[in-house]
Amino acid sequence: MATSVRLAQETEQRLDFLASSTGRTKAYYLREIIERGIEDMEDYYLAANVLERVRKGQEQVHSAADVRRDLGLDD
Secondary structure, eight states, rough: OOOOOOOHHHHHHHHHHHHHTOOHHHHHHHHHHHHHHHHHHHHHHHHHHHHHHHHTTTSSOOOOHHHHHHHHOOO
């Protein structure tokens, strides 16, 4: 899928330097950045969503003590 992205001039220069210094393409590094970063973004935003549901009382929560007891770890 072709996608265009506008970058700040400084970011573009850094990307140009990295690509020319390593012999890789800018597209290569953009793919790497996205693939490595998307997991972090998913983790953050999905966790924020769950936290909001917990705060609204819409998500069931369990104390650590209850979990340890239910798993038989306090014996």
